[in-house]
Structure formats: C-alpha cells, structure tokens
Amino acid sequence: AEAIGLDSEWRPTVSKGRGSNPVALLQLSCARRSFLFDMVTLRADEALLRALDEGLVPLMSDASIPKLGYAVLGDFSKLRGSYALRAFHEVRGVVDVGEVHTRLAARRAPGGLAGLCKTLLGKPLDK
Numbered sequence: 001a002e003a004i005g006l007d008s009e010w011r012p013t014v015s016k017g018r019g020s021n022p023v024a025l026l027q028l029s030c031a032r033r034s035f036l037f038d039m040v041t042l043r044a045d046e047a048l049l050r051a052l053d054e055g056l057v058p059l060m061s062d063a064s065i066p067k068l069g070y071a072v073l074g075d076f077s078k079l080r081g082s083y084a085l086r087a088f089h090e091v092r093g094v095v096d097v098g099e100v101h102t103r104l105a106a107r108r109a110p111g112g113l114a115g116l117c118k119t120l121l122g123k124p125l126d127k
Contacts, residue, residue: 008023008025008078010078024038056085056087062093066093067091073094098113
C-alpha cells in the first residue's frame with residue numbers, strides 16, 4: 001500500500017464521572033479498498049483480537065507506509081487506551097493532514113476534515 005487512511009469511532013460519554021467508551025469501529029482504507037473492524041465484537045473474542053494485532057503490526061510499524069488521518073494522533077491515543085495491542089503502540093509514519101494543512105496555510109480549516117475538503121477541494125465531504 002502506498003498510504004493508509006485511518007479513522008476510528010466510539011460512542012460519546014454522556015454521564016458525568018463515567019469513563020470514556022472504547023473505540024467501537026476502526027476504519028482503514030487504501031486506494032482500492034476499505035476495511036471496517038467492529039472492535040466491540042473483536043474485543044469479545046481474544047483469539048480474533050490477537051489475529052487482528054498480528055495482522056496490523058507489520059503495517060502499523062512500517063514507517064515507509066504513511067498512516068493518514070485528520071487528528072489521527074488522537075485516534076491512535078484512543079486506540080491505545082481502548083486495546084492493549086502492539087499494533088497501536090508500535091506505530092510509525094503517522095501524518096495528520098489537519099496539521100499539514102495548518103503548517104502550509106498558516107491556519108487550520110474550520111469544521112474538521114469536512115471543512116478541510118471544502119476549503120481545498122471546494123466540495124463538501126459526504127460521510
């Protein structure tokens with residue numbers, strides 16, 4: 001793969017004093033394919049979680065394959081806090097596209113990734 005896009009989703013915490021919820025969905029994409037991992041289901045089966053870890057470690061630890069995302073360092077931090085997998089601790093080659101845009105444009109696009117797409121491409125991002 002030339003580059004991997006990464007995003008993760010989790011249920012927001014709505015009760016005060018309650019810990020945050022773990023990552024529920026991990027999304028990995030390359031030029032031709034996207035993969036969605038139901039982390040809640042995988043968490044229930046230790047063998048599946050170990051298999052995922054073994055499969056992701058070579059990808060995540062390879063600095064020659066950029067891992068791209070908007071605020072992606074936060075995604076990796078949340079993944080590390082949610083799952084004790086080597087793949088999320090041995091990450092190399094991470095590029096935060098929001099930070100890159102901030103450095104190049106001397107300002108951050110409002111509205112997250114959707115705002116960045118609108119600013120750079122002139123088109124909305126349909127999630």
